[in-house]
Amino acid sequence: MMSKSANLYVRIEPEIKEQAEKILSTLGIPASNAINIFYKQIILQRGLPFEVKIPDSTPIDISKLGAEELHAELEKGYADVKAGRIKDAKTAFADIRRDYDL
Structure with a gap:
């Protein structure tokens, strides 16, 4: 190093x-x-x-969602978890430390 x-x-x-x-x-x-x-x-x-670009949409303000809309957003997140499209922060940073000898 x-x-x-x-x-x-x-x-x-x-x-x-x-x-x-x-x-x-x-x-x-x-x-x-x-x-x-x-x-x-x-x-x-x-x-x-x-x-580096202007996002197509702004982040969702869940305080302004109705129950049905909130449920739909939670389902999207759950689908990502089930499909393995996420990592917990501990795993992500362990990968970074391993990849870069940190």
Whole structure:
């Protein structure tokens, strides 16, 4: 593994930094490791590792759904679980740590 000696200085909105670091802390991932993972993905993907576009739809506000609509959304999620289209966070991050020797 290569020595980590390069520095990166960025300016970011304090609220964004705080929210992201709170999530990373919950996941047990230091911000520097998350940034390293992000950079490695940029290299592997030869670009940003996600689409940068205006979403086709906005997230669903479940407080505004009726019982039938909420049930339909829950069924979609259950179908994803049954079809194996999801991973729990612990497994996903274990995979990342294994793949990148973190």
